[in-house]
Amino acid sequence: MEKMAEINRQWLLRRRPTSNVTADDFEYSETSIPDSSSLRPGELILRNLLFLCAPTMRNWMEPPGNSLYPSIAIGDPVMAPAACEVVASAREGVPVGMRVTAFTSWQDYQRIAADHPVTPVPDGLSVTDIMTTYGLNARTAYFGLLKVGKPRAGDTLVVSGAAGSTGSVAAQIGKIMGCRVIGIAGGARKCAWLTGECGLDAAVDYRSGDFEGKLRELCPDGIDIFYDNVGGDILQAAIENMAKFGRIILCGQIATYTEGGPARGPNNMMRLIYGSVTMQGFLQADYADETDAALKQLRQWVDQGLIVHRADIRPGFERIPQTFAALFEGGNEGTLLAAVN
Ligand SMILES: NC(=O)c1ccc[n+]([C@@H]2O[C@H](COP(=O)([O-])OP(=O)(O)OC[C@H]3O[C@@H](n4cnc5c(N)ncnc54)[C@H](OP(=O)(O)O)[C@@H]3O)[C@@H](O)[C@H]2O)c1
Known part of the structure; x- marks a missing residue:
């Protein structure tokens, strides 16, 4: 297992936003990193690298009842699609060091339950590629x-x-x-x-x-x-x-x-x-079953210069709430990602 940071930084949902999100809707918190010695079969610990700022996450911040995904509970880290690195594994076929995408949350490290799906980043693509051009x-x-x-x-x-x-x-x-x-x-x-x-x-x-x-x-x-x-x-x-x-x-x-x-x-x-x-x-x-075909076709079009893609990657864990808010102000130019650093 690779050396991990001492603390696990988190952004928790402090209250339900009433319009666009503001910094006061979230609370910064620090906890200890998940304990890799207690992993049960199938569990993982992921280090989050990039979070996709997806507009529908604002729907997950609403009270339960009108969203496809479960409403984020007050006091929980904010759920988000992410690209991550496996830092501890008790799951067959998912070794330490593998890069994956998964639904995680706004924190450095995520303990992943045995039944929680993760998807390996396809060969030849970087974590940035799979979150942007092929995301x-x-x-x-x-x-x-x-x-x-x-x-x-x-x-x-x-x-x-x-x-x-x-x-x-x-x-x-x-x-x-x-x-x-x-x-x-x-x-x-x-x-x-x-x-x-x-x-x-x-x-x-x-x-x-x-x-x-x-x-x-x-x-x-x-x-x-x-x-x-x-x-x-x-x-x-x-x-x-x-x-x-x-x-x-x-x-x-x-x-x-x-x-x-x-x-x-x-x-x-x-x-x-x-x-x-x-x-x-x-x-x-x-259309999840057709993902491989879609990726193959998109790669061909990108290679032929028929599709250009813009990524708007904003570093700074401390700025994640502000980064996310840009979506609703039209502040982003292309795929908006918050980079964890
Ligand atoms: N059905 C699905 O499976 C699925 C999957 C992914 C995304 N989506 C949906 O696709 C849409 C785009 O998502 P994205 O991630 O690609 O975001 P995005 O388009 O990269 O960013 C959001 C953009 O929406 C525009 N916008 C924000 N508020 C607006 C308003 N009040 N009126 C008009 N335009 C507004 C802004 O652009 P301007 O500067 O041009 O205003 C902003 O830059 C969202 O509605 C999202 O929920 C659906």
């Missing part, structure tokens, strides 16, 4: 667009949250599929990145005036596929502009996560009836 969000974009959206060459594809981790990959896969792709993002800088490096056909800043008018102008024949990461007013604007037989892919609703409780729904569903429009939610995990 959960890239795979989400791949499955959401291809399996749910079923893009065809010539389709007009609109992606919200387009400059983000999931959205930027969905938009670029749309280009590979021969779609005309329009990204929606906050601010001129993100829009310029989308039409520049990502090669999108157009981008619209939802924070600038008359957003819906601009969207309508860019989609004179309507939207064939709307890949939605945001919900709220942006989803509503898309509903008003869908083409006949259009498909709406419900990937996420980040605009509503900080409101608490179930997200408000869109209105004017008659638009969907008149347009024979399909609206379908999905989870990345629905």
Whole structure:
């Protein structure tokens, strides 16, 4: 077993946030590191290296009842998807030194129960790769667009949250599929990145005036596929502009996560009836069996220069709450990771 630090730093959920998270919602704590001499068969001790800042973690901070994952208990370390190194192992096939991804929590070290899954980082990829270019969000974009959206060459594809981790990959896969792709993002800088490096056909800043008018102008024949990461007013604007037989892919609703409780729904569903429009939610995990195929295809596209990826890696254990908060202010440029150091 490798030499471990003396203390185990933690960020605990102190209270349930009421809007975006603030530093006061969390409490810094120090405990002793888990005892490796008492590991039972199947258990592990992991050292956390990178935490993915996933918007849906804000839903896990809500009271129990409306989240796919269990609500984080007050006083518990904040659960997060992570890349880790195995530092002690009583599990066959998972040796000390192996790099894995797992659901852990905001602390240096994590004792992992025998029935808690961990996934080895695939050969040839670094822990950063598997959390960014080939991470959960890239795979989400791949499955959401291809399996749910079923893009065809010539389709007009609109992606919200387009400059983000999931959205930027969905938009670029749309280009590979021969779609005309329009990204929606906050601010001129993100829009310029989308039409520049990502090669999108157009981008619209939802924070600038008359957003819906601009969207309508860019989609004179309507939207064939709307890949939605945001919900709220942006989803509503898309509903008003869908083409006949259009498909709406419900990937996420980040605009509503900080409101608490179930997200408000869109209105004017008659638009969907008149347009024979399909609206379908999905989870990345629905396609877990196809992860290897997705990774293989993504690697090929990245190697061919068809997908560019931006990672926004912020070091500093002490800053994890502030790093996470950036998601809801549009402060991140690409996949937002908190690096443990
Ligand atoms: N279904 C699934 O299995 C699955 C899996 C992973 C992620 N997701 C969902 O995918 C979405 C994107 O997640 P991500 O991890 O890739 O995050 P991300 O897009 O990298 O970062 C979040 C971005 O959302 C935008 N945003 C924040 N608040 C907003 C608001 N009120 N209105 C409009 N835009 C807002 C900001 O960009 P701007 O600067 O452009 O505003 C921010 O940078 C989330 O809704 C997430 O829950 C779903």
